[in-house]
Amino acid sequence: MKLTLKGHDYRYAAEQMMLTLFPGERPGAGENALTLSLFRGESWLTARAELIWEGVSFSAVRRARVGELTGGLTDDRVCQRILKLAFYDAGTRALGKEPPWGALTGVRPVKIPAKAMEQGLSPLRAERLLRDIYRVSPIRRRLAMDCAGESVAARRSLRGDEVSLYVGIPFCPSRCVYCSFISAAVERCLPLVEPFVTALEREIEATGALLRETGRTVRTLYVGGGTPTTLSAPQLERVLSALERCLPMEGCSEFTVEAGRPDTITPEKLAVLSKHRVDRVSVNPQSMEDGVLERMGRPHTGADIRRAYGEVRRAGAFAVNMDLIAGLPGDTPEGFARSLSEVLSMGPENVTVHTLALKKGSRLTEEGSSLPSAEQVEQMLDRAWDVLREAGYAPYYLYRQKYMSGSFENVGWAKSGCASLYNIAMMEELHTILALGGGGVTKLVWPESGKIKRVANPKYPQEYLRDVEKICREKGALAPFLRETKGVQ
Numbered sequence: 447m448k449l450t451l452k453g454h455d456y457r458y459a460a461e462q463m464m465l466t467l468f469p470g471e472r473p474g475a476g477e478n479a480l481t482l483s484l485f486r487g488e489s490w491l492t493a494r495a496e497l498i499w500e501g502v503s504f505s506a507v508r509r510a511r512v513g514e515l516t517g518g519l520t521d522d523r524v525c526q527r528i529l530k531l532a533f534y535d536a537g538t539r540a541l542g543k544e545p546p547w548g549a550l551t552g553v554r555p556v557k558i559p560a561k562a563m564e565q566g567l568s569p570l571r572a573e574r575l576l577r578d579i580y581r582v583s584p585i586r587r588r589l590a591m592d593c594a595g596e597s598v599a600a601r602r603s604l605r606g607d608e609v610s611l612y613v614g615i616p617f618c619p620s621r622c623v624y625c626s627f628i629s630a631a632v633e634r635c636l637p638l639v640e641p642f643v644t645a646l647e648r649e650i651e652a653t654g655a656l657l658r659e660t661g662r663t664v665r666t667l668y669v670g671g672g673t674p675t676t677l678s679a680p681q682l683e684r685v686l687s688a689l690e691r692c693l694p695m696e697g698c699s700e701f702t703v704e705a706g707r708p709d710t711i712t713p714e715k716l717a718v719l720s721k722h723r724v725d726r727v728s729v730n731p732q733s734m735e736d737g738v739l740e741r742m743g744r745p746h747t748g749a750d751i752r753r754a755y756g757e758v759r760r761a762g763a764f765a766v767n768m769d770l771i772a773g774l775p776g777d778t779p780e781g782f783a784r785s786l787s788e789v790l791s792m793g794p795e796n797v798t799v800h801t802l803a804l805k806k807g808s809r810l811t812e813e814g815s816s817l818p819s820a821e822q823v824e825q826m827l828d829r830a831w832d833v834l835r836e837a838g839y840a841p842y843y844l845y846r847q848k849y850m851s852g853s854f855e856n857v858g859w860a861k862s863g864c865a866s867l868y869n870i871a872m873m874e875e876l877h878t879i880l881a882l883g884g885g886g887v888t889k890l891v892w893p894e895s896g897k898i899k900r901v902a903n904p905k906y907p908q909e910y911l912r913d914v915e916k917i918c919r920e921k922g923a924l925a926p927f928l929r930e931t932k933g934v935q
C-alpha cells in the first residue's frame with residue numbers, strides 16, 4: 447500500500463494501523479493507496495484518511511479539539527489517535543468488518559483500562575474507553591477488563607525495593623517449525639553448554655552483588671529459554687544453586703522454570719527443581735494432536751505430555767502451566783478443542799493460549815505451509831474462552847504480537863489465586879526485570895514516569911560466552927538506577 451502523509455510525519459502510526467487492518471499489505475508496495483492528512487485550524491485538529499482499496503475510494507475524518515493540545519508529549523498521542531482512527535474508519539468501510547481488537551494497535555491492550563482505573567475511573571468507564579474510542583469487541587473487552595483488574599492488584603502488591611529476574615537458557619533438543627528463538631538445537635551446540643553454565647554462574651554472582659549493594663530484593667524469578675530442562679540434572683543443579691546462593695531471594699514469592707518439552711523432563715531434573723524451591727513449572731504441549739505435533743517438528747506425542755505431566759505432579763508441589771497454540775499447521779477447530787479438553791483433564795493451575803505468530807527466521811515463514819484461516823482461529827479461540835471459563839479459569843494477562851494470525855492475542859488463564867505475578871509484571875511493565883543469560887531483555891522501569899529502557903543480552907550462546915565479562919560490567923553500571931528508583935512504587 448502506498449502511503450502519503452500530509453501535514454505530519456506519523457508514519458509508524460499509519461503502518462501499525464495498516465498491519466492491523468490489512469495484514470497482507472506492505473508499506474510502499476502494490477496498487478492500494480492511502481493519503482493521511484493532518485490539519486490544524488483555530489478550534490479543531492482534523493485528520494483525514496483517503497483510501498483507495500481495490501480501485502474503490504473510501505474516506506473518513508476524525509477531529510480533536512485544539513484545546514486538548516498542551517504543548518507536551520501527549521500532543522503526539524492526540525495526533526496519532528485521530529490519524530489512526532480516521533484510517534481505521536476508512537479501512538473498516540473498505541473491508542466491511544472490524545478486527546477483534548478494533549482500532550487498538552499496540553501489543554498491550556490491558557494498559558489502557560488498567561491505567562484509567564489507577565487514575566480513579568470506575569471499571570465501567572474504563573471499559574467504555576475500549577468500547578467507544580477503540581471499538582474493541584465485547585468478548586475482547588471482557589478479556590482486557592479481567593486482566594486489567596489483575597494488573598491493578600499486582601501493582602499494589604509490589605514493593606518499591608523489589609525487582610524480578612529472568613534467566614534465559616538458549617538451548618532446545620530440536621527446533622520447532624514456528625520458532626524464531628535463538629535457541630540452538632543442543633546436538634549441534636553440545637560443547638557450548640558447559641561453558642555457558644559457567645558463564646551464567648558468573649553473571650548470577652555479579653547480579654547478586656549488584657542487588658545486595660543497592661538494597662534490592664527478588665520478588666519473582668523466571669527461568670525460560672529455549673528449554674531450560676535441556677540442561678542435564680547436574681547442570682541445572684549448578685544454575686539453581688548459584689541463584690539460591692547469590693541472590694536476595696528471602697521475599698521471592700514465585701520461582702518458575704520452563705520445562706516446555708516433555709522429551710527433556712526426567713525425575714532427576716524435577717528433583718533438582720524441587721530441592722531449589724522452584725514452585726511453578728511450565729509443560730508446554732502446544733497441541734495434544736499427534737499429527738499437529740509432527741508437523742511442528744516436535745519429536746514427541748500427546749501421550750509423552752501426559753507422562754511428563756504425571757512426573758511433574760509426582761516430583762513436587764509445583765503449580766503447573768501448560769501452553770497451547772491456536773492456528774498451527776494441520777490443526778482444526780475440532781482438533782484444538784480436543785487439545786484443550788485433554789489439557790484441562792490434567793488439571794493445570796495455569797493454561798496459556800497463544801495464537802500462532804509468523805515470525806521472521808522461523809522455518810514456517812521461510813518454507814511456507816497451509817495454515818488454518820483467520821475464521822478458524824477465531825472459532826478456536828472463542829470456543830476456548832467459554833470452555834476455560836466454564837472450567838473455573840479466568841484470564842489474568844494478555845498481549846498481542848506483530849504478524850499474529852488474524853490479529854488476535856495470547857492469553858494466560860489461571861485458577862483462582864494461581865495467577866503468575868511474573869507474567870503480569872513483565873507484560874504490564876509494572877517493575878524492573880533484570881535479564882540474565884542468553885536472549886533475555888532487561889527492562890528498566892522508572893515507576894514515577896513510566897519510562898522504560900530495554901537492554902538486550904546477546905542472543906546466541908557464542909556471543910554470550912564472548913561478552914560475559916562486558917555484560918557483568920554493564921549490570922554493575924545499573925547500580926545508580928537501582929538506587930535512584932528504590933522505594934518508589
Ligand code: SF4
Binds near residue numbers: 618622625706
Ligand atoms: S521448544 Fe520453544 S524455544 Fe525450543 S525450539 Fe520449540 S518453540 Fe523454540
